[in-house]
Amino acid sequence: MDIPESxxxxxxxxxxxxxxxEPERAVWHGYITHVPDGTRFYLKDxxxxxxxxxxxxxxxxxxxxxxxxxxxLKPWSRRKQ
Numbered sequence: 001m002d003i004p005e006s007x008x009x010x011x012x013x014x015x016x017x018x019x020x021x022e023p024e025r026a027v028w029h030g031y032i033t034h035v036p037d038g039t040r041f042y043l044k045d046x047x048x049x050x051x052x053x054x055x056x057x058x059x060x061x062x063x064x065x066x067x068x069x070x071x072x073l074k075p076w077s078r079r080k081q
Contacts, residue, residue: 009034009035009036009053009056009057010034010036011032011033011034011035011053012035013030013031013032014030014031014032015029015030015043015046016029016030017029028046029043030042031043032048032049032052032053034052034056
């Protein structure tokens, strides 16, 4: 499939866990960068990834199941607790 470059976006997501004396108190940290324009956003929550990416794809409506429910982030969210 040949997709026009204007419709392709690349993102770099860097995540790390803050060291804690007790693993259940560990906190996720990270940021996401939109590669073409260099815009960077520091994450407070893994759900912020979706919030950052969505404006780059205006054709994705609220009906996009994976983005609306953020189900693809659930496995990582549970590890935080």
